[in-house]
Amino acid sequence: MIPFSYSHDGTSPRLLKGLLYGFLAWCGVGGYFLRAEVRLPSVISDHMVLQEGSQVRWWGWADPAEKITIQSSWGESIEGVADSGGRWHFNMSTPKAGGPHEVRIAGTNEHVVKDVMVGEVWLCSGQSNMEWSGRQQLPQSLEEGPLAVLPEMRFFEIPKTTSQHPQDQCEGRWKVCSPETMPSFSAVGYFFGKRLHQRLQVPVGLIGAYWGGTPAEVWTPEKVVVEHPALLEAAGELEPFAWWPKDPGLTYNAMIHPITPYHISGVIWYQGESNVKTASTYRSLFTSMIQSWRDAWQQESLPFYFVQIAPFAYDEPMVAARLREAQTQSLSLPETGMVVVSDLVDNLKDIHPVNKRDVGLRLAHLALDQTYGDSKAGPHQSPTYQSHEIRGRKVRIQVDHAAGGLVAREDRITGFELAGVDRVFHPASVSIEGSALICQSDQVPQPVAVRFCFSNTAVPTLFSQQGMPLNAFRTDDW
Known part of the structure; x- marks a missing residue:
């Protein structure tokens, strides 16, 4: 029988030594199983959509210097290694739009990203x-x-x-x-x-x-x-x-x-x-x-x-x-x-x-x-202020993005105001001349500035022929 001696807390030194040797041996032989697995960001996962016809980035984490292989079902593949901090990223070409595809990302372990659309x-x-x-x-x-x-x-x-x-x-x-x-x-x-x-x-x-x-x-x-x-x-x-x-x-x-x-x-x-x-x-x-x-x-x-x-x-x-x-x-x-x-x-x-x-x-x-050059998809461009000219008591406003002219959705056009040198704005009446507007107010005999829907709550009544509202504007900076 092997004699045992005990420390003051009752633990055998030989037993401690044996446990220590066993732990070190396990780390040396079985430590492989402690290696960091290849990990992916959450955005690289099943059902993802990749940008078509592009160089897209694949990235994640692994052991430093670990070899990473990426293979796609559309025929592209790439290999590389993680850097000294355990990070890796590679670019890969994507095909034309379509799918579903699969992408395999392998190191010491493997991820298969399924149902990938492009x-x-x-x-x-x-x-x-x-x-x-x-x-x-x-x-x-x-x-x-x-x-x-x-x-x-x-x-x-x-x-x-x-x-x-x-x-x-x-x-x-x-x-x-x-x-x-x-x-x-x-x-x-x-x-x-x-x-x-x-x-x-x-x-x-x-x-x-x-x-x-x-x-x-x-x-x-x-x-x-x-x-x-x-x-x-x-x-x-x-x-x-x-x-x-x-x-x-x-x-x-x-x-x-x-x-x-x-x-x-x-x-x-x-x-x-x-x-x-x-x-x-x-x-x-x-x-x-x-x-x-x-x-x-x-x-x-x-x-x-x-x-x-x-x-x-x-x-x-x-x-x-x-x-x-x-x-x-x-x-x-x-x-x-x-x-x-x-x-x-x-x-x-x-x-x-x-x-x-x-x-x-x-x-x-x-x-x-x-972005895609489809100008006939539908309306989106609102008419915008381009310039103005003061003609006595009237102000002529030229509007951009108003092909075919402007139209009023109400009997009375609202939202326009004129001001003189006193900087006090008064409601103005408006008439339409194609893509131009003529503004005047009896209360402003010498206008110097014009505003349209320049408030918190103003809702426009002027639109393009395509149904887009005239954008709010002002000609002053007061």
Whole structure:
């Protein structure tokens, strides 16, 4: 019998030594089983949609220097190794639109990503008017739900999340569009995607990253705001609320940054209501945000199409008018586009207009025209102010994007105001001359400035022949 001696706590030193040797041997021989498995981000998963005809990125994590092999059912394959930090990423060509495909990603273990479609991928982002869906009992979502049998349309919705630092991973999974999944996805996004799918006849993938109430600052990288004194000051003026974040970068870090390696065709955006009180800096903030996203995606010409905020009875006068003006001015950034929805409001006391179908359709027609060259898909371009000329008591306004002339939907055209040197605005009467307007007011014998629907709640009565509302404008900067 082997004699045992015991330590003061009753444990045998020989036993401890044997356990230690056994553990070290297991680590040396069986440690292989402790190696990190190949892992994928959640956005690379079953039912995903890849951008057609592109170099798309595949990425994930593994052991440092681990060999990774990717094989696709369309004939492309690639090999490489993880870097010293255990990260890997490779680019692979995608074929023309179609599917379903499979993609095998192998290292020490293997992932088979199934039911992969190739088509068009768009990001849908913003605040509540982008988020609104059947979850909020939106009638159009509930009505459309039973009809939403679109197996080639897919959704990836990112849960509301914040982070102080940019993240590499987010939660979520791809879902096939069906009567069960459609009602909980963005209504604007769904109607946008459905129209693209109908017109292009290709699979469509929609990524949803939205959060009601959020200002644009939270969707902008913190550095962009902090390094711009005016933007930083405006961010400090935002009111805190219990239901959404307000600090720069928080949702960008957690909900946008993780998907920036994923190749997309473009972005649709509906936001601005939470920035009306800081409208003077919104143009700079918004265009900086767009540029930062393009930089992150490494797509300098990434299309970015947005919705102008709708009429609503805000507490402070003129704040929405100034925000809409800032949105219009943001169109100076290349590869952007805006749809006007001031005519799609049935309740000026509801900040969430219920007609989301026409919003989505206008965005889709804009994308089909500007991104895909389909100018006949449907109307989207609102008439806009081009120039004006003062002729005595009258002001002649030239309007752009009004082919065929302008039409009034009411007996009396409303929303126009004139002011003289006293800067006091008075209602003006208007007559139509093709794509030009003649404004005058008995109360303003010497006009110097003209405004149209420049208020929080004004709803236009002037439209293009294609049914698009004249965009609000002013010729002064008072």
